[in-house]
Amino acid sequence: MKKLAPSIGSRVLIVDDNRDTADTTAMLLRMHGYDVAVAYDGRSALLKAKGYDPDVVLLDLSLPDIDGCAVAESMRKDGLDRAALIAVSGHGPDDEAWAHPCFSDHLVKPVAKDDLVSLLARVRPEKSCPS
Known part of the structure; x- marks a missing residue:
């Protein structure tokens, strides 16, 4: 397995209600040198993001409690402006959520x-949500 060096300060918050997926992804990213936190629902993600600053x-x-797009909007409203938000879905690019700003x-x-490790190596936070 080729190990790519993460960017300095690469803190990744994984939000997924499928615990196996979230935990396996966290383990993979830790093996690649990322600092990782996990949340299994939207409310927990909002709380964890405030203290973790991913x-x-x-x-x-x-997500079972709050739609992922609503979680993203709440994170932006709560001041998490610098983090890159990456949508993860079982639906393809024809899903309207893909156009979410x-x-x-x-x-x-x-x-x-x-694909995940490659994306994280090049991603730069720059998107914001409309108010």
Whole structure:
């Protein structure tokens, strides 16, 4: 496995209600040198983001309590402006959530590990949500 060096300060928050997916992704990213936190629902993600201050958020769009797009909007309203928000969904690019302005990138489940690591190596926070 080729190990890519993460950007300095690469803190990744993984938000996914599928615990196996979230935990496996966290383990993979830790093996690549990322500092990782995990939340399994939208409310927990909002709380964790405030204290963790991630550089990147991998955000499942289909959460049981709060829609992923609403979580992204709340994160932006709560002042998480610098983090890159990446939508993760089982739906393809024809899903209207892909056009949501909060997300800098999108990944389709199941996410290939090489695609994820490659994206994280080049992602830069720059998107914001309309107020």
